[in-house]
Amino acid sequence: MKYLLNFLFFFGFSILATAQNQVLKLWPATPPLQKEMDLKEEVVQEGILRISxxxxxxxxxxxxxxxxxxxxxxxxxxxxGYGILAYDWEGTDFAKWLNSQGIAGIVVKYRLPNSKSLIDPKEVPLMDAQRAMRLVRHHASDWNINPSKVGVMGFSAGGHLASTLSTQYAHELDRDKDAIDQLSARPDFSILVYPVITFNERFTHGGSRKNLLGDTPSKELIERFSNELQVDENTPRAFLVHAQDDQAVPLENSTLYYQALHSKGVESSLHIYPKGGHGFAFGRSRGAVENWTEVLLDWIKNLN
Incomplete structure (x- = not known):
């Protein structure tokens, strides 16, 4: 059964500024690369809260x-898939879990490239991701956060965005900037969960590539957004987890990124489980993959 939650969702956002969590706009006015249009966000609850x-x-x-x-x-x-956001399943549920471990969790409602209001859709998710990182560092003292301990976590296409930010954090477009834009957008570490990494035809997730780059992207764009090709010595350390039986995003996405990190001397951790499929989130009732979050906590504790 499908329920449209537009009113409740936005009303809920308006009252969420409590001692436990708060909501902030990424941009003070109309976001960059966006036209003013009378378009409405769509929020649907079908077991998972989906925003488009x-x-x-x-x-x-x-x-x-x-x-x-x-x-x-x-x-x-x-x-x-750069088409919707699985906002609770791969977002707020994990933020709350991180809180139980003493870690701040910041969920990003980033713009998706299929919106008709966007001027240069392929650039927009990265721009929002950079702004989110900078905004967290801007508020670090207010939120009791160490600005040198801010990482990213991305799932599937969100993993592509997290790895794009990890490799292209310094990418800038010519636009008006404020004081927040002067802060670093580089993550200190990345957690990539069944991530889309490559746009190479053989291993990519076709839907994510099409939604971000269109039907016939140029070779240059395919290479730019194949993030295993963008890794260098300054790319942040990564924790990667994938299931061998993932039929949507081949596990080679994670292995390619790990190999690129290893070749540049970036210490990282790769975990492949035989079963779990795609989109397993916490992995409940999916066998051994259910333990991946405990392995992640050990990795985070030993980052320093």
């Missing part, structure tokens, strides 16, 4: 209680 046609990009900030805060923060990019 994002017009007002936001971050929703979940903070742990000060007594248990580690100073670490994770900026979360939900997946959805």
């Amino acid at each position: 046609n994002v017009q007002e990009p936001l971050i929703e900030v979940f903070l742990p209680t000060p007594q248990v805060a580690t100073g670490e923060a994770v900026v979360i990019f939900p997946g959805g």
Whole structure:
């Protein structure tokens, strides 16, 4: 059964600014590369809260209680093939879980490239991701966050965005900038969960590539957004997890990225489970993959 939640969703956002979490716009006015159009976001609850046609990009900030805060923060990019955002399944559920571990969780409602209001769609998700990172560092002291311990977490196409930010954090377009734009957008670490990494025809997720780059992208664009080709010595450390039986995003996406990191001397961690499929999130009731979050916590604790 399908329920349209537009009113409730936005009303809920308006009252979420509590001691535990708050909502902030990414941009003070009309976001860059966006035309003013009378378009509505779509919010549908079908077991998973799905958001599409994002017009007002936001971050929703979940903070742990000060007594248990580690100073670490994770900026979360939900997946959805660059067509929708699986906002709770791969977003707010993980932010709340991170809070239970003393880690701040910041969920990004980023713009999707299939919106008709966008001027240069392929550039917009990265631009929103950069702004989210900078906004977290801007508020670091207010939120009890160490600005040198801010990582990213991305699922599926959100993993593509997280790895794009990790390799193209310094990419800039000619636009008006404010003081927040002067802060670093480089993540200190990345957590990539069944991520789309490559746009190489053999291993890519076709829907994500088509939604971001269109039907017939140039070779230059395919290479630019094949993030295993963009890794260098300054790319942040990564934790990657994938299932061998993933029929949507081949596990080679994770192995290609790990190999690129290894070749540049970037210490990282790759975990492949035999079963789990795609979109397993916490992996509940899917066998051994259910343990991946515990492995992740150990990795985070040993980052320093």
